[in-house]
Amino acid sequence: MVRTPSPHPPRLRHSRRSSFARRDSNLALLGAVLTGAVLAFALLLLVVQRVNPEFGGSLRGATADGLAPLIAIARLPVDVAQHAGTLVGDHLRVVERNRDLERRLQEATKRAAITDQLAAENHSLEQLLRLRRPERRLVTGAIASAVSASGSERTALLSAGLRNGVRPRMPVLAADGLAGRVTDVGQFASRMLLLTDGSSRVPVKVLRTGWTGLAVGNGGTLLDFSFDIASGTDRIRIGDRLVTSGDGGLFPPGIPVAVITDSDSVPPRARPVANPAGLGPVMIEAPWLPPVEFVAAVPAGDESDLPRRPPPGAPAPTAPAAPGSAVAP
Amino acid sequence: MSRIGRSDTPARIAIRHLVPACSVLAATVLMMAPLPLAWGVMPDFALLLLIVWARIQPRLLPPWAALLLGLFADATLGLPFGVLATLYPLVVVLARLGEARLESHDLLIDWGFAAMLLFLGYLLAFELLGFAGRAPALAPMLAQAGLSALAYPLVTAVAARLQRWLVGAEG
Numbered sequence: 001m002v003r004t005p006s007p008h009p010p011r012l013r014h015s016r017r018s019s020f021a022r023r024d025s026n027l028a029l030l031g032a033v034l035t036g037a038v039l040a041f042a043l044l045l046l047v048v049q050r051v052n053p054e055f056g057g058s059l060r061g062a063t064a065d066g067l068a069p070l071i072a073i074a075r076l077p078v079d080v081a082q083h084a085g086t087l088v089g090d091h092l093r094v095v096e097r098n099r100d101l102e103r104r105l106q107e108a109t110k111r112a113a114i115t116d117q118l119a120a121e122n123h124s125l126e127q128l129l130r131l132r133r134p135e136r137r138l139v140t141g142a143i144a145s146a147v148s149a150s151g152s153e154r155t156a157l158l159s160a161g162l163r164n165g166v167r168p169r170m171p172v173l174a175a176d177g178l179a180g181r182v183t184d185v186g187q188f189a190s191r192m193l194l195l196t197d198g199s200s201r202v203p204v205k206v207l208r209t210g211w212t213g214l215a216v217g218n219g220g221t222l223l224d225f226s227f228d229i230a231s232g233t234d235r236i237r238i239g240d241r242l243v244t245s246g247d248g249g250l251f252p253p254g255i256p257v258a259v260i261t262d263s264d265s266v267p268p269r270a271r272p273v274a275n276p277a278g279l280g281p282v283m284i285e286a287p288w289l290p291p292v293e294f295v296a297a298v299p300a301g302d303e304s305d306l307p308r309r310p311p312p313g314a315p316a317p318t319a320p321a322a323p324g325s326a327v328a329p
Numbered sequence: 330m331s332r333i334g335r336s337d338t339p340a341r342i343a344i345r346h347l348v349p350a351c352s353v354l355a356a357t358v359l360m361m362a363p364l365p366l367a368w369g370v371m372p373d374f375a376l377l378l379l380i381v382w383a384r385i386q387p388r389l390l391p392p393w394a395a396l397l398l399g400l401f402a403d404a405t406l407g408l409p410f411g412v413l414a415t416l417y418p419l420v421v422v423l424a425r426l427g428e429a430r431l432e433s434h435d436l437l438i439d440w441g442f443a444a445m446l447l448f449l450g451y452l453l454a455f456e457l458l459g460f461a462g463r464a465p466a467l468a469p470m471l472a473q474a475g476l477s478a479l480a481y482p483l484v485t486a487v488a489a490r491l492q493r494w495l496v497g498a499e500g
Contacts, residue, residue: 031391038392041414042396042399044411045410045411046409046410046461048410049410049462050460053462055410056403062404063405067358071361074362150406151373151451151469152406152454152458152469153463198464198465218466219466219469219470
């Protein structure tokens with residue numbers, strides 16, 4: 001940009017060069033300031049998002065609304081191809097599958113009789129104990145279509161939204177097992193986080209051993225099962241089933257989540273039982289435990305029917321004990 | 330490019346100014362295609378187009394436009410607001426700086442530069458997502474960055490076709 005001196009009169013050259021140079025440098029400065037402001041604004045958004053993760057949720061939900069019809073159309077050829085593939089596969093394996101199923105049915109019938117007996121016994125025992133089990137409440141059904149183009153998150157769009165009663169956080173269940181949870185809602189559509197997303201954590205337990213842990217998504221096709229070893233004599237085996245433990249109160253307990261496929265790696269790997277790439281119809285349930293609203297209540301007094309040691313003959317107190325000395329039941 | 334800025338109706342000029350941004354928007358929506366695949370295996374066409382446009386038509390894609398595109402992409406992909414809104418303007422600025430430094434337009438050099446931007450961008454997006462409280466897994470993101478780098482010639486061809494259309498359309 002530096003020009004060689006020209007034979008023009010110094011006054012003219014000076015004024016022309018300086019005006020152009022000034023304009024250039026002004027423009028460059030303005031551009032740099034604008035760019036800086038743009039970046040600062042974006043970073044500010046990010047900070048707001050960190051402080052309040054709910055920020056912008058409604059806008060994201062509205063985009064889901066706008067995208068849902070587009071995706072429904074774009075899904076058609078994919079669905080047809082999948083369906084055709086399934087049909088062909090089914091025909092090829094129908095005989096051996098039939099034999100396998102018949103064998104399993106016989107085993108299952110035997111087991112079902114025992115299970116019915118146990119269930120009835122369990123029910124009567126629960127009645128005796130007056131155990132309160134929260135009921136699972138179905139909110140709505142929907143079609144889920146997974147979105148796999150982005151490497152940074154594993155999400156799916158659901159064909160139900162605020163109008164159907166869907167709210168963020170609600171668990172989403174597929175036919176085979178747990179699918180994920182709702183993150184953003186729009187009026188007619190919503191977005192869910194799949195189990196395989198890198199930020200997905202589901203409290204699970206191993207059905208066989210009862211060990212608890214977390215099924216952690218890693219962005220791929222499998223889940224990591226992170227757990228504390230609870231026993232020195234047993235270990236995780238291939239084929240162990242992971243079900244939700246109910247910890248945290250969001251997912252109802254006992255829902256199939258994954259099956260261990262690799263027990264040697266650390267942490268063990270598990271394959272989700274509901275294929276995240278082809279969820280199809282799903283159910284959206286309300287969070288399992290109702291939200292707790294704590295109210296001021298009188299602490300429980302001493303148990304009147306228990307023998308009190310210090311003065312054996314003293315009358316049982318009728319007034320509630322001081323909070324510090326209350327005996328929790 | 331010399332024909333840009335000739336006598337034109339304002340509508341045509343407006344359309345011409347909108348084409349780069351609109352192509353990035355379309356690519357963002359394309360990224361939402363419901364493919365039954367478990368890994369993020371679609372190249373990041375939006376980011377690639379952004380890099381290409383920032384190099385061949387920097388005046389039609391200033392950083393503030395990249396900010397708006399990033400906000401739209403954040404909303405569309407369901408990311409915390411500010412992740413792509415930070416990434417896109419930064420990538421545009423870096424692409425402009427690179428354009429000013431690199432003299433020639435050799436395909437391999439351009440390709441290598443774009444790949445470097447992609448990997449840097451994905452690493453930055455990984456950090457930003459973690460900062461916003463949605464820490465993702467790194468491996469699939471790097472896989473997608475690699476795949477996007479492979480798709481560079483395709484996206485360049487598309488952008489070149491659009492560019493030729495832009496210049497020749499008014500005839």
